Amino acid sequence: MGKIEVKICMGTMCYVMGGAELKAVVDTLPPEIRDRVEISYSPCLGTCNNGGEPPYVKINDRLVARVSKTSLLQIIKEELYNAV
Amino acid sequence: MRVNGEFIEVDCCQKNKGANIVCGDTFISHKFKEEGRVISVISDGLGSGIKASVLSTMTSSMLLKFTLMHEDIEAAAATIIKTLPRDEVRKISYSTFCICDIDYFGHARIAEYESPSYLLYRDGGFVEVPKRRVPVERDDIGNTALWISEFRMEKEDRIIFFSDGVWQSGMGERNMPFGWAEASRDFILRCIACKPGISANELSRRIVAEAERNDRNTLKDDTSCCVIYMRKPRNLLICTGPPYDEKNDGHMYKMVEEFPGRKIVCGGTTAQILSRESGREITVDMDFMDKDLPPVSRMEGVDLITEGILTLSKVERLLSGTDAAEQHKTEGPADLILKMLADSDKITFLVGTKINIAHQDPTLPVELEIRRNVVKKIKHLLETKWLKDVDITYI
Ligand code: FES
Numbered sequence: 301m302g303k304i305e306v307k308i309c310m311g312t313m314c315y316v317m318g319g320a321e322l323k324a325v326v327d328t329l330p331p332e333i334r335d336r337v338e339i340s341y342s343p344c345l346g347t348c349n350n351g352g353e354p355p356y357v358k359i360n361d362r363l364v365a366r367v368s369k370t371s372l373l374q375i376i377k378e379e380l381y382n383a384v
Numbered sequence: 385m386r387v388n389g390e391f392i393e394v395d396c397c398q399k400n401k402g403a404n405i406v407c408g409d410t411f412i413s414h415k416f417k418e419e420g421r422v423i424s425v426i427s428d429g430l431g432s433g434i435k436a437s438v439l440s441t442m443t444s445s446m447l448l449k450f451t452l453m454h455e456d457i458e459a460a461a462a463t464i465i466k467t468l469p470r471d472e473v474r475k476i477s478y479s480t481f482c483i484c485d486i487d488y489f490g491h492a493r494i495a496e497y498e499s500p501s502y503l504l505y506r507d508g509g510f511v512e513v514p515k516r517r518v519p520v521e522r523d524d525i526g527n528t529a530l531w532i533s534e535f536r537m538e539k540e541d542r543i544i545f546f547s548d549g550v551w552q553s554g555m556g557e558r559n560m561p562f563g564w565a566e567a568s569r570d571f572i573l574r575c576i577a578c579k580p581g582i583s584a585n586e587l588s589r590r591i592v593a594e595a596e597r598n599d600r601n602t603l604k605d606d607t608s609c610c611v612i613y614m615r616k617p618r619n620l621l622i623c624t625g626p627p628y629d630e631k632n633d634g635h636m637y638k639m640v641e642e643f644p645g646r647k648i649v650c651g652g653t654t655a656q657i658l659s660r661e662s663g664r665e666i667t668v669d670m671d672f673m674d675k676d677l678p679p680v681s682r683m684e685g686v687d688l689i690t691e692g693i694l695t696l697s698k699v700e701r702l703l704s705g706t707d708a709a710e711q712h713k714t715e716g717p718a719d720l721i722l723k724m725l726a727d728s729d730k731i732t733f734l735v736g737t738k739i740n741i742a743h744q745d746p747t748l749p750v751e752l753e754i755r756r757n758v759v760k761k762i763k764h765l766l767e768t769k770w771l772k773d774v775d776i777t778y779i
Contacts, residue, residue: 310668311652312691315678323670341668343652343681343689 303338304379307358311344318368319355325372336380390539391617391729392422392486394771395584396610397592401432401549401603408436409547409608410444415771416452420488423451426608427481428499428547430471436606439468439479447483457483457495458518461530465522476524482545484612490537494545497530502545503569505576506538510569542587542613544572549607550591554598564598584611585726617773619645620728622721624692625736625755626653627779636779637661639734641685646728648721649683651692654736659683674698674716688724690717696758699725703765730773731766733759737778 308322309315326339345363348354353365357372359379367375396411408431413424425447429439443464450460468477480498494502497520504511515531522528537543555563564571568591575590576582582590588611595607621643627636637658640647649655659666666683673679677698678691698718725731735756759776766772 310678310691312678312693315691316694320675320678341670341679343655343666343668346653346656 302383303336304376304383305338305340305358305360306376307340307342309343309345309348309354309356309358310341311348311354313344313348313352314355317354321369322355322357322367322372325369329373329376333376333380337376390490390614391773392537393584393613393615393729394422394424394610395588396424396426396608397588398606398608399549399592399596399603401606404433404606406434406437407608408432408440408606409549410437410440411608411610412444412448413610413771414448414452415767415773421452422486422612423448423483424610424612425481425483426499426545426547426610427479428549428606428608430474430476430478432606435471436479439477440481442468443479443481447481451483451485457532458520458530461495461497461520462522465520470524478525480548484543484545486537486612490614491534492537492543493532493534494543495530495532496545498528500546500548500551501531502543503572504535505542505544505572506540508577509573537614540615542576542584542611544587544591544609544611546591546609547605547607549603549605550595550609552605553595553603553607555604557598557600560598564595568594581615583727584613587611587613617729618727619643620724620731621645621647621734622650622731623647623658623734623736624650624654624696624759626651626657626738628737632779633657634661636734636736639779643732645730646687646724647685648724649686649689650696650721651690651736652678652681654692655681655683655686655689658686672715672717672720674714674718677717680717680720688717688720690721693755693758695721696755696762700758700761700765703762703769725766725772726770728772731775733763733774733776735759735776735778 309319345356347356355367357364357367394413398407400407408429410427415422425444427440427444429436446464470477482496482499482502484494486492504513513533513535515533518530520528520530551565552563554560571594588609591609592607596603623640627633655666664684666681668679668681670679677695681689683689695717699721702722763774766774
């Protein structure tokens with residue numbers, strides 16, 4: 301079973317619009333989920349300008365806008381579910 | 385900046401007597417950019433506490449003004465002595481001083497009044513400079529004099545001068561009944577021998593720390609030490625913001641690449657432009673965290689990459705606080721920048737002026753003000769508080 305990739309944007313916009321809190325979420329993932337995700341951080345993904353909806357997270361190759369603390373966990377779970 | 389491309393670093397470390405909250409010594413240093421002059425004064429007021437502080441503040445600020453106007457030092461000293469308020473108990477008005485004026489060509493002129501003699505370090509030892517004695521007429525105490533010396537500063541020269549607190553530290557201790565005095569010279573020689581490039585900042589701190597140790601960690605007098613160090617400037621480039629016109633991206637990359645010194649990039653987009661132009665990859669490094677700031681990143685060829693506007697604003701806040709570098713011992717991105725700023729003499733900001741559309745949204749925190757203003761404020765603080773040479777180039 302492959303891991304899923306989660307890339308959290310740490311650019312200014314995403315960071316102030318809630319991205320800062322996402323680190324705490326991934327740091328406290330339950331171990332059974334933690335083992336199956338590959339977490340990384342990225343400078344501005346370039347999608348925040350011109351009416352974008354930060355914060356952004358990239359899950360595998362899918363870009364998700366307006367991610368919140370609760371939705372991030374949800375999205376990761378869904379992605380894992382789809383992966384099986 | 386000197387005519388021969390050398391830089392003059394001036395720094396002073398000060399600690400108060402015991403638990404006093406004000407320092408009876410005053411240190412002022414000013415760089416007069418247009419004239420290329422650096423004037424530095426330490427004055428030690430009689431006694432300690434507020435009274436001493438008033439005396440030394442008056443003395444040093446008047447001296448600075450007089451010297452700047454090329455007033456005759458003897459006349460200046462006489463005027464100052466007459467102006468100072470008299471101590472009720474001792475019936476005298478008294479403060480000692482040492483003032484050092486270095487001009488554009490590295491010509492130094494030092495006047496000392498009743499202060500411990502300054503030291504001139506050159507090539508592994510101290511040089512004795514002949515001094516001219518100028519008696520000072522005053523009615524309260526007799527037999528005082530000014531000592532004037534003049535010389536030409538050479539590369540890697542250091543001028544070190546301090547208040548009594550250094551010279552007399554440890555007095556009464558078994559190993560130094562008359563205080564640290566001459567032995568302080570050996571200590572300074574050892575410090576420089578161990579670390580030949582030791583900055584004025586570090587050397588002055590070491591000397592004061594040692595004086596404190598001599599006094600068993602509770603200073604018996606206000607203690608100040610000023611070090612003036614002439615050397616090759618340590619350059620730092622801070623590149624922030626994408627160029628106004630995309631066509632200049634390559635130009636910006638070239639400027640960063642060819643800069644002779646250390647480099648910081650503040651801003652994700654800016655870093656990405658450099659990454660694209662150079663073909664080098666950026667990785668986010670979660671090791672240096674600060675809860676207020678996005679993390680730093682790494683890329684070959686650049687010493688540090690941080691987020692832009694939030695980080696610079698924090699640098700500005702830290703700089704404007706009182707001696708923030710010392711109060712603040714965290715290892716976040718802004719602290720890393722602060723440390724690099726402290727270790728540099730000449731700082732160049734390369735500021736991209738493209739307006740970030742995202743930051744114009746009025747619902748965002750006020751902190752996201754335009755980059756240029758923050759950089760200007762930082763420049764001002766660095767020049768006035770840390771005596772750095774700062775330039776801003778817009779692109
Ligand atoms: S800051 Fe996240 S996409 Fe720009």
